[in-house]
Amino acid sequence: MANNKNTQFDFGVITKRLVGILLVFMGIAGFISTRGTDFTRPLFKFLGEDAFIYIVSGIVALAGVGIFFDKLIAGMPAKIGVISGIIAVVFWALVIVFKDIARLSDYEMVDFVQSFIIDLLIFFAILQSTLFSKN
Numbered sequence: 001m002a003n004n005k006n007t008q009f010d011f012g013v014i015t016k017r018l019v020g021i022l023l024v025f026m027g028i029a030g031f032i033s034t035r036g037t038d039f040t041r042p043l044f045k046f047l048g049e050d051a052f053i054y055i056v057s058g059i060v061a062l063a064g065v066g067i068f069f070d071k072l073i074a075g076m077p078a079k080i081g082v083i084s085g086i087i088a089v090v091f092w093a094l095v096i097v098f099k100d101i102a103r104l105s106d107y108e109m110v111d112f113v114q115s116f117i118i119d120l121l122i123f124f125a126i127l128q129s130t131l132f133s134k135n
Helices: 011-032 041-047 050-069 080-100 108-132
Strands: none
Touching: 011 050, 011 080, 011 108, 041 050, 041 080, 050 080, 080 108
């Protein structure tokens, strides 16, 4: 008979790595184009100044790297993952404020709910995979 081992995926770790990759590429997008991505464009419009955009993009990309490599590399301080998670949560809260709430009058109700729920899903994925993670 074949060996019947159960293989389990740790979806928390997968979510953490995906959140890290998302933030790294959002940071890169800020350097490539000051218009940013669909998610970050309203925040970048609010900042207005290219220097601030590059600073925010760099911080977001570094937070993504910190989240991605948290507990992946032996000897990496645990505080890096926590600090990266806090930065990501604050960043995504700003995305929600400037992308959804500040532009509420620009949306039809169905579009607003869809956009808001997607942003909340990402926000809670960041929270769950960084600040409330047991991994």
